[in-house]
Amino acid sequence: MPDEKKPAFAGNITADDVAAEAGVSRWTVNRAFRKDASISSKSLEKVRIAAERLGYVPDLRAASLASDRSNLVALLIDDFANPHKLVMMERLTRILRREGWDILLVNTLDRADAGHALLNASQRRVDAVILIGIQFDDEVLDTALHARRFRKLIIFARTSRNPNTISIAVDDVHAMREIANYVHERGYRRPMFLAGPRTSSAHLLRKETFVDYWRQHFGSEPETVSVAAYDPALAAGIVEDALMARTKATLPDILVCENDALAIGATDVIRHKLGLRIPEDIAITGFDDVPQAEGANYRLTTYRQPLTDMAEYLVKVLGSEEDRDFDRLFAGKLMVRDSA
Amino acid sequence: MPDEKKPAFAGNITADDVAAEAGVSRWTVNRAFRKDASISSKSLEKVRIAAERLGYVPDLRAASLASDRSNLVALLIDDFANPHKLVMMERLTRILRREGWDILLVNTLDRADAGHALLNASQRRVDAVILIGIQFDDEVLDTALHARRFRKLIIFARTSRNPNTISIAVDDVHAMREIANYVHERGYRRPMFLAGPRTSSAHLLRKETFVDYWRQHFGSEPETVSVAAYDPALAAGIVEDALMARTKATLPDILVCENDALAIGATDVIRHKLGLRIPEDIAITGFDDVPQAEGANYRLTTYRQPLTDMAEYLVKVLGSEEDRDFDRLFAGKLMVRDSA
DNA sequence: GAGCATTTTGCACGCGGGAGCAAAATTAAT
DNA sequence: ATTAATTTTGCTCCCGCGTGCAAAATGCTC
Numbered sequence: 126m127p128d129e130k131k132p133a134f135a136g137n138i139t140a141d142d143v144a145a146e147a148g149v150s151r152w153t154v155n156r157a158f159r160k161d162a163s164i165s166s167k168s169l170e171k172v173r174i175a176a177e178r179l180g181y182v183p184d185l186r187a188a189s190l191a192s193d194r195s196n197l198v199a200l201l202i203d204d205f206a207n208p209h210k211l212v213m214m215e216r217l218t219r220i221l222r223r224e225g226w227d228i229l230l231v232n233t234l235d236r237a238d239a240g241h242a243l244l245n246a247s248q249r250r251v252d253a254v255i256l257i258g259i260q261f262d263d264e265v266l267d268t269a270l271h272a273r274r275f276r277k278l279i280i281f282a283r284t285s286r287n288p289n290t291i292s293i294a295v296d297d298v299h300a301m302r303e304i305a306n307y308v309h310e311r312g313y314r315r316p317m318f319l320a321g322p323r324t325s326s327a328h329l330l331r332k333e334t335f336v337d338y339w340r341q342h343f344g345s346e347p348e349t350v351s352v353a354a355y356d357p358a359l360a361a362g363i364v365e366d367a368l369m370a371r372t373k374a375t376l377p378d379i380l381v382c383e384n385d386a387l388a389i390g391a392t393d394v395i396r397h398k399l400g401l402r403i404p405e406d407i408a409i410t411g412f413d414d415v416p417q418a419e420g421a422n423y424r425l426t427t428y429r430q431p432l433t434d435m436a437e438y439l440v441k442v443l444g445s446e447e448d449r450d451f452d453r454l455f456a457g458k459l460m461v462r463d464s465a
Numbered sequence: 466m467p468d469e470k471k472p473a474f475a476g477n478i479t480a481d482d483v484a485a486e487a488g489v490s491r492w493t494v495n496r497a498f499r500k501d502a503s504i505s506s507k508s509l510e511k512v513r514i515a516a517e518r519l520g521y522v523p524d525l526r527a528a529s530l531a532s533d534r535s536n537l538v539a540l541l542i543d544d545f546a547n548p549h550k551l552v553m554m555e556r557l558t559r560i561l562r563r564e565g566w567d568i569l570l571v572n573t574l575d576r577a578d579a580g581h582a583l584l585n586a587s588q589r590r591v592d593a594v595i596l597i598g599i600q601f602d603d604e605v606l607d608t609a610l611h612a613r614r615f616r617k618l619i620i621f622a623r624t625s626r627n628p629n630t631i632s633i634a635v636d637d638v639h640a641m642r643e644i645a646n647y648v649h650e651r652g653y654r655r656p657m658f659l660a661g662p663r664t665s666s667a668h669l670l671r672k673e674t675f676v677d678y679w680r681q682h683f684g685s686e687p688e689t690v691s692v693a694a695y696d697p698a699l700a701a702g703i704v705e706d707a708l709m710a711r712t713k714a715t716l717p718d719i720l721v722c723e724n725d726a727l728a729i730g731a732t733d734v735i736r737h738k739l740g741l742r743i744p745e746d747i748a749i750t751g752f753d754d755v756p757q758a759e760g761a762n763y764r765l766t767t768y769r770q771p772l773t774d775m776a777e778y779l780v781k782v783l784g785s786e787e788d789r790d791f792d793r794l795f796a797g798k799l800m801v802r803d804s805a
Numbered sequence: 806g807a808g809c810a811t812t813t814t815g816c817a818c819g820c821g822g823g824a825g826c827a828a829a830a831t832t833a834a835t
Numbered sequence: 836a837t838t839a840a841t842t843t844t845g846c847t848c849c850c851g852c853g854t855g856c857a858a859a860a861t862g863c864t865c
Contacts, residue, residue, distance in 0.1 A: 137533075180614075182584060182588050182614070183586055183588060184588065184590060185589050185590075186526045186529050186590055187530055189526050189569070190524070190526045190530060193477075195526070197589075200570065205551055205552070205554070207552070208548060208552065209553045211545055211548070211550065214545065214570075214572075215545035215572065218570060218571075219572050219574065221793065222571065222572055222585075227569060227571075227585060227589060228569065228570045228571070229567060229568065229569060229570070230554075230569070230570035231558075231562065231651075232554075232555065232557060232559050232562055236776075245562075245567060247522055248522050248523060248524065248525040249525050249526065249537075249567060250525075250526055272520045279553060292624035293610070298689070300470045300481070322533065329657055357757065358760060361760065361761065364761035374561065378742070390759075390760070392762075393760050393761040393762040394761055396761070396762070397761035398761055414698070416546065416698060417729075418696065420698060420733050420738060421701065421733040421736070421737035421738055422732070422733040422762065433598035465800060
C-alpha cells in the first residue's frame with residue numbers, strides 16, 4: 126500500500142471510531158451532534174472530547190439520506206451582469222447560513238438550461254429551490270412542480286402567478302405608483318420607461334403599472350423601450366440608439382428605469398455619449414437601490430427593496446412545515462437623491 | 466393516512482422501482498445512469514423509458530456516500546462589495562457546472578467565521594474547496610489542511626505561499642511592473658498607491674511590487690494608502706480624506722489602485738467631491754477589468770485577468786488525480802483606456 | 806455447432822447515520 | 836429501601852447507491 130504514507134484525508138473518521146474512543150455506542154455519538162437529542166451531559170462531554178481528538182464531523186450526506194431532509198437549498202441564478210444580484214446573494218447566503226441552510230449554487234445559463242438546473246438540484250435532494258434568476262418559462266416550472274422533486278419552489282424578488290410557487294417580492298404596483306406620483310409632482314411630463322426583458326413566469330409589474338397609471342392619471346402615453354437583459358452595457362446601447370438622433374424638444378424629460386442596472390447604463394450614456402446633464406436635461410429613476418446608486422457618481426433616485434426583511438421571511442417559510450399560501454409582498458422605500 | 470392525497474414529492478422513487486418497471490435488476494438501472502458503465506444498449510433503453518415514465522433521477526447523496534466522491538466543490542466567498550466577485554462567480558459557476566461539478570456556496574462572514582465555513586464544507590464531504598474570498602488567516606488554513614477533510618484547497622485569483630494549497634492567479638509581479646512602466650512612460654511622476662486590506666494567507670503582491678519597482682527604477686518612493694475592504698464606498702471615503710486638504714501641487718498625479726473596486730470608488734470621489742478631472746488633474750489605474758471599467762463613465766485603464774483560462778485550468782486541476790504542484794500564474798493584459 | 810473469449814447482469818456487502826423502540830440506568834415518590 | 840416514572844442508551848432495520856466478483860448471456864473462431 127504505497128499511498129498509506131500521508132494519512133489520506135480524514136473524512137473517513139466515522140461515528141463508530143468516536144464511539145470506540147469515547148466508550149459509548151455509535152448512536153450516542155450521533156445524538157451528541159443533533160440539537161434535539163436526549164443525551165446526558167456526561168456522555169455528551171465524553172463524545173465531544175473524543176470527536177475533537179479524532180477530528181470527527183458528522184457526514185451530512187448520510188444524515189440527509191437517512192432522514193430525508195438535506196438542509197440544502199438550491200439557489201438558481203442567471204443574469205450576472207446585474208449588480209443587484211450580488212446584493213441579493215450576499216443577503217440570502219448570510220441569512221440562510223445563519224439558520225443552518227447550506228446552499229447549492231446553480232448558474233442557469235438560459236431558458237433552455239433551466240430544466241437541467243432544476244434536475245441538478247433535485248439530484249442533490251434539496252429541500253427547496255430558490256429562484257433569483259429570471260430565465261424560467263412556465264413550462265419548465267410546471268414540469269418541475271409536477272415532478273415534485275422538492276418541497277418548495279420560491280421565487281425571490283419576483284412575483285409569480287403560478288399557484289404552486291412561493292413568491293417573495295416587493296410590491297411593484299404600489300412602488301411604481303409612488304414613483305409615478307413623485308415623477309409627476311416634480312414636474313416631469315414626458316417620461317420614457319426603460320424596461321428589461323419580459324418573461325412569462327417570474328414577473329415584474331413595473332412597466333405595466335407605470336404605463337397604465339400614468340395614462341390614467343396624467344393623460345399621456347409614456348414611451349417605452351426595452352432591453353434584452355438587465356445589463357448596464359446593453360442598456361447603454363439601447364438608450365443611445367433611442368435618444369441619439371432626437372432634438373432636445375422631443376427628448377423625454379425623465380427616464381424611468383425598471384431597475385438600477387438599466388438606470389446606471391442609461392446614466393453613463395446620457396452623460397458621456399449624449400453630453401446631457403442629469404437631472405437638468407433629463408432625469409432618471411431606478412429601482413433596487415444598489416450600492417452604487419448612493420455613490421457620488423450616480424446619486425440615483427430609486428426604490429429600495431427591503432431585502433433583509435424579505436430574506437428573513439424566506440427562512441421562516443423554509444422552516445415552516447405548514448402547507449399554506451406563503452406568497453407575500455413587501456413595501457419598500459423611495460430613496461430620493463439627485464437624479465430626479 | 467391523511468396526507469397521502471397529494472403524491473408527496475417524487476424524490477422517493479428509487480432505482481428499485483425503475484428496475485421493477487423495466488424488468489431488470491437495480492444495478493442495471495444504476496449503471497444506466499453512470500457514464501462509464503458497461504451496459505447493453507437494449508437494457509439501457511428499457512431503463513431510460515422506465516425512468517422517464519416514473520420520473521426517476523439518481524440520488525447523488527447516496528451515490529456520493531457509496532463512492533466517496535461527491536462531485537461537489539465548496540466556493541467560499543466574502544467581500545461582496547467588490548463587483549469583480551460577480552464576474553468571478555459567473556465564470557466559475559458556468560465552467561464548473563459544464564464539467565459536472567456542483568457548487569456549495571458559503572458566505573464567509575469574517576476571519577473568525579472561516580473555520581465554520583470550512584467545517585460546513587467538510588460536512589458535505591466536498592471534493593475540493595475553492596477560496597475566492599480573502600478572509601483567511603494561515604492558522605485557519607493550516608487547521609483545515611491538517612484535518613485533511615478535502616482533497617484540494619484551491620485559492621483562486623490570489624497567490625499563497627502555503628505549500629498545501631493550490632493557487633491559481635494572475636502574475637501580479639509581472640502585471641504590476643507592466644503597469645508601473647506604463648505609468649512612467651506616460652509621464653506620471655508622483656504616483657500614489659491605493660491598496661486594499663492586507664491578509665496573511667491569500668495575497669496580492671501588487672502593492673509591494675509597485676512600490677519596490679518604482680523606487681528601484683524611478684527613484685522616488687510612492688505614497689501608499691490602504692482601504693479596509695475592496696469596497697468602492699469605503700475607498701471613496703479614504704481617498705477623500707487623503708486628498709481633500711491638499712493643494713494641487715502636492716496632489717499625486719496618478720492613483721494606482723490595487724483593483725477596480727477601489728479605482729471606481731476613487732474615481733467617483735475625485736470627480737464629484739474634489740471636482741477634479743480624470744486624467745487631466747489626476748489619472749487612475751485599476752486592476753481586474755470589471756465590466757463597468759469599460760463603460761463610458763469610467764473608461765478605466767486596468768489590467769484584465771484571464772478568468773476564463775484560469776477557470777478552465779481550475780477544472781482541469783479538479784479532475785486530476787495526480788498529486789503534484791498545481792500552482793500556476795497566468796499572464797493578463799493591460800487594457801489602456803482614458804483614465805491614465 | 807462446439808469451444809472459447811468477452812460482455813453483460815446479478816448479488817452480497819458496505820458507505821455513515823436516522824427513526825423508533827426496547828433494555829438499562831437514573832431519578833423520584835412512597 | 837422498594838417501586839414506579841423518567842431519562843438515557845443500545846439496537847435493529849433502513850435510506851439509495853457503488854464496488855468487486857461470480858454467474859449468465861452473448862459474440863467469435865474454426
